[in-house]
Structures are given as C-alpha cells and as structure tokens.
Amino acid sequence: MKNDRLILVSNDDGIFSNGIKALAEVASEFGEVAVVAPDRQQSAVGHSITINEPLRAVPFKLESGLMGSAINGTPADCIKLAHDQLLDRKPDLVLSGINHGSNAGINIIYSGTVSAATEGTILGYPSIAVSCVEFGEDADLTGCMEAARRAISFVFKNGLPAGITLNVNAPAGPFRGIKWTKQADTRYTDEFEPRVDPHNRPYYWITGRLEILDQGEDLDVNVLNTGYASITPIQYDLTAYRVFKEMSKIDI
Amino acid sequence: MKNDRLILVSNDDGIFSNGIKALAEVASEFGEVAVVAPDRQQSAVGHSITINEPLRAVPFKLESGLMGSAINGTPADCIKLAHDQLLDRKPDLVLSGINHGSNAGINIIYSGTVSAATEGTILGYPSIAVSCVEFGEDADLTGCMEAARRAISFVFKNGLPAGITLNVNAPAGPFRGIKWTKQADTRYTDEFEPRVDPHNRPYYWITGRLEILDQGEDLDVNVLNTGYASITPIQYDLTAYRVFKEMSKIDI
Numbered sequence: 001m002k003n004d005r006l007i008l009v010s011n012d013d014g015i016f017s018n019g020i021k022a023l024a025e026v027a028s029e030f031g032e033v034a035v036v037a038p039d040r041q042q043s044a045v046g047h048s049i050t051i052n053e054p055l056r057a058v059p060f061k062l063e064s065g066l067m068g069s070a071i072n073g074t075p076a077d078c079i080k081l082a083h084d085q086l087l088d089r090k091p092d093l094v095l096s097g098i099n100h101g102s103n104a105g106i107n108i109i110y111s112g113t114v115s116a117a118t119e120g121t122i123l124g125y126p127s128i129a130v131s132c133v134e135f136g137e138d139a140d141l142t143g144c145m146e147a148a149r150r151a152i153s154f155v156f157k158n159g160l161p162a163g164i165t166l167n168v169n170a171p172a173g174p175f176r177g178i179k180w181t182k183q184a185d186t187r188y189t190d191e192f193e194p195r196v197d198p199h200n201r202p203y204y205w206i207t208g209r210l211e212i213l214d215q216g217e218d219l220d221v222n223v224l225n226t227g228y229a230s231i232t233p234i235q236y237d238l239t240a241y242r243v244f245k246e247m248s249k250i251d252i
Numbered sequence: 253m254k255n256d257r258l259i260l261v262s263n264d265d266g267i268f269s270n271g272i273k274a275l276a277e278v279a280s281e282f283g284e285v286a287v288v289a290p291d292r293q294q295s296a297v298g299h300s301i302t303i304n305e306p307l308r309a310v311p312f313k314l315e316s317g318l319m320g321s322a323i324n325g326t327p328a329d330c331i332k333l334a335h336d337q338l339l340d341r342k343p344d345l346v347l348s349g350i351n352h353g354s355n356a357g358i359n360i361i362y363s364g365t366v367s368a369a370t371e372g373t374i375l376g377y378p379s380i381a382v383s384c385v386e387f388g389e390d391a392d393l394t395g396c397m398e399a400a401r402r403a404i405s406f407v408f409k410n411g412l413p414a415g416i417t418l419n420v421n422a423p424a425g426p427f428r429g430i431k432w433t434k435q436a437d438t439r440y441t442d443e444f445e446p447r448v449d450p451h452n453r454p455y456y457w458i459t460g461r462l463e464i465l466d467q468g469e470d471l472d473v474n475v476l477n478t479g480y481a482s483i484t485p486i487q488y489d490l491t492a493y494r495v496f497k498e499m500s501k502i503d504i
Contacts, residue, residue: 046297052295054447055458056455080444108490161495201308235491237434247413
C-alpha cells in the first residue's frame with residue numbers, strides 16, 4: 001500500500017529551504033515522493049498564477065538529498081504543472097510546506113504555501129499545508145514534522161471531504177498537542193514604513209503588526225499562542241452562506 | 253452627503269485599462285474619487301502582496317481624465333498603501349475593476365481584482381469588485397457600469413455585514429437583470445500547452461478550459477450564461493464550518 005502511493009510536495013519558500021526537505025522526509029514515510037516546487041522564494045504570492053510568461057521545469061538534485069523539478073513560477077503554478085504535465089500518475093496526496101512562518105489568521109489569505117495546497121484541492125486531491133510559526137530558516141522543525149505526520153495519517157485513514165484543505169501550523173520545537181481550530185479574524189496595522197531614497201523620492205516598505213480581532217479558544221492564532229499545534233479545515237468556496245439568505249431577499 | 257464621501261478605486265488591469273476609467277466614472281456619481289492602482293497589468297496575481305521590494309506611489313494624470321497614484325505593486329498592495337499612507341481620510345467605499353474578464357467560479361481565487369476588494373474588507377471598508385465577462389479591452393462596459401451603480405447604491409443604502417465583500421460580474425453590453433448568486437464549483441482542465449524552444453528545451457504556456465462541476469440556477473457562472481448580471485457575497489474567513497463539527501470530533 002505504502003509503495004503504491006505517490007505524494008506531491010511543494011512549498012512557497014523554494015527548493016533550497018529546510019522546510020521542504022523536512023516535509024519531503026515525512027512524506028517518504030508514506031509513499032513515493034515527487035517534489036515540484038518554486039526555484040526561488042515565493043512568499044506572500046497568495047494564489048497567484050503565471051499567465052504572461054511560460055513556465056519551465058528544471059530537474060534538480062541537491063546535496064541535502066532533495067530532488068525533483070524546480071519551476072520558475074508560483075506555488076499554484078507548481079501544482080497545476082505537476083498535475084497536467086509532469087507526473088506520470090495522479091498523486092494520492094498533495095503537501096505544501098513546511099513554511100517558515102505562521103499561516104494562521106489572515107496570513108492564510110496571503111500565503112503561497114496554503115495556495116499550493118488549495119490548488120491541490122481544486123484539482124481533486126486530498127491536500128495539506130504545513131507551516132512553522134517561527135520564521136527562521138534554522139527553526140527546529142521536529143514538532144512541525146510530527147504534526148504533518150499526524151495530519152497525513154488522519155487523511156489516509158479518514159479521507160477528506162471534497163473541497164476541503166487541511167491547514168496545519170505548529171510551533172518550533174515540541175508542541176503540547178494538536179487542536180482543531182477556526183481561522184481567527186486578524187489584520188495587519190501600521191503596515192508601511194515610509195523612507196526617502198538618495199534622490200529624495202519617497203518609497204514604502206511593507207511591515208506591520210498582527211492585530212487579533214476576536215478571541216476564542218478554538219481559533220488558530222490563539223491555540224498556537226498556548227503551545228499547541230493547530231489544524232483548520234478550510235475551503236475555496238468563498239460564498240458567504242451565513243448572510244446569503246438575508247441579503248438575497250433585497251432587490252438590487 | 254455625496255460630496256462628503258471618499259471612494260477608493262483600484263483594479264488589476266492597471267491604470268491604462270478602460271475598465272478602471274469606467275468604474276471611476278460611476279464612482280464619481282457617488283462622491284470624491286481617489287484612484288490608487290497598479291502601474292501595469294497584474295491579472296491573476298490573486299492576493300499577492302509585495303514584501304521583497306519597496307513600493308512607490310507615482311502621481312499620474314491620463315489624457316482620458318483618469319488621475320491618481322500609480323503603484324509598482326499588486327492590487328492588494330494598492331489598497332494597503334492607500335489606507336496606511338496615501339489617503340488623508342478613510343474611504344467610505346472601496347471599488348475594484350471593472351476587470352476585463354469574468355471573476356466568477358474558481359476565477360475568484362486567482363483574481364487580483366477581487367483581492368483588492370477583499371483587502372478593503374479586511375481593513376474594515378465596504379468593498380465591491382466588478383468584472384466584465386468579456387476579455388476584450390474594447391468590450392461595451394455600459395451594462396457593467398450600471399451593475400456597479402446598483403451595487404454601490406445597495407451598499408450605501410443597506411450597508412454590508414462585517415467581513416463580507418460583494419463580487420459583481422456582468423456581461424458586455426446590456427443585461428437582463430441582476431441576480432444574487434453563489435460561487436460555482438469550477439476548475440480548469442487541459443491547463444498547459446507544452447512547446448519546445450529554439451534550443452530544444454521544453455516550456456509550458458498556461459491555457460485551459462473552464463469546467464463547471466455543479467449546476468444550479470443560483471450559481472454565478474450559470475446566471476451569467478443566461479444574460480444576467482451576478483452579485484455574490486463572499487468572505488475571507490476560509491474556515492470550512494460545514495464540516496468543522498464532524499471533523500473536530502476525530503482525534504488527531
């Protein structure tokens with residue numbers, strides 16, 4: 001069973017990150033691994049796809065042992081290209097990560113890591129995004145790897161409903177347990193730092209501070225702050241069903 | 253009342269598109285207009301934001317009469333920068349479009365146009381995305397302008413619930429009416445056209461055919477196919493509430 005499985009692994013930090021090596025290592029415990037990932041850093045690209053440039057798929061083999069195809073595109077591009085052109089059979093699972101940095105709260109919206117997994121879901125594959133709360137490339141990923149392992153086991157045992165992606169976040173180092181969570185309502189404030197260049201022209205660097213707008217023990221950001229790992233089922237159907245009935249009564 | 257209002261207008265096709273000129277024209281019927289938009293084509297960038305390059309805001313005034321700030325970034329960048337640095341007061345409404353091309357079904361996920369409006373919602377402003385089903389730059393936008401006008405009137409009359417963005421699509425030319433819709437489940441198939449360059453190396457162009465996975469009279473794609481305009485309330489909370497209760501019973 002294990003040897004029959006094909007697991008597609010991607011990320012948004014690019015093929016040289018420690019995170020994708022760690023995730024491919026976990027994936028190899030469950031089946032054959034195909035890595036198709038961006039050839040460079042693609043953080044915060046969201047669900048961007050490349051339409052004005054052609055894509056290339058360059059085979060690579062790193063000293064770290066990681067090998068696969070490096071793509072000059074976004075995380076979503078990688079999954080689409082793997083599905084449509086590069087893989088010789090359909091994957092049983094799509095994994096994205098391990099991202100260096102949290103993808104909880106509003107970060108989910110901006111995340112290339114999550115978008116790769118979402119693209120897997122759109123194409124009909126069970127898909128999981130995995131992120132480490134700590135940004136540093138040298139963060140201890142052993143806990144995140146264990147959280148990934150448990151999420152993968154969950155999916156192979158229980159399956160995933162159509163249209164649902166699992167979004168997993170874990171602290172660096174060990175964690176206290178994994179909790180099912182909802183996306184916290186958060187946003188960034190004080191977002192830009194204005195500067196002036198040597199030619200006296202203004203420019204702006206994005207920065208910002210994450211503001212948590214709601215409290216609740218079952219919210220991803222809050223669970224992570226207590227040392228637990230977080231797992232959130234998310235969907236790409238953006239319809240606001242909770243207001244649809246009321247709003248659609250009003251003529252427009 | 254009208255003169256007190258400030259309406260922020262952006263898009264993803266860039267400041268030279270006919271669509272943003274048309275939308276700014278409609279906006280000017282409701283209040284003062286501030287255009288903050290990408291300096292170039294940014295289609296399909298999704299909710300991408302720019303973190304590795306600084307942003308600049310260059311004042312522009314086009315022969316068409318459109319004026320504002322041109323940004324070397326994504327649609328989401330434009331809204332963030334306008335909110336945090338460029339506007340001297342808070343806008344009463346954020347508009348994005350008119351996009352040249354449909355943003356219904358799965359296109360919502362890839363759309364820079366929708367992401368600009370979503371960013372407005374995240375920042376706490378009532379926000380509307382408007383798209384024309386026809387791609388051509390010379391499409392007749394009069395119907396889309398009327399759909400935008402009615403959506404704006406709706407928002408100023410009824411308000412919008414927190415966290416909700418309106419996603420409006422309309423055919424080119426006249427439409428039969430506007431219907432409240434849900435996001436149709438669609439996806440692209442046959443996505444890439446493989447080619448070989450003069451140096452005998454393969455490359456891939458994205459292309460694809462939209463496959464409609466579910467039928468239903470209240471779905472955006474289907475409503476548009478019958479000559480109606482479509483308006484969908486969407487949300488940035490991606491939590492899959494419909495499966496949360498069942499899934500969260502299972503230990504992980």
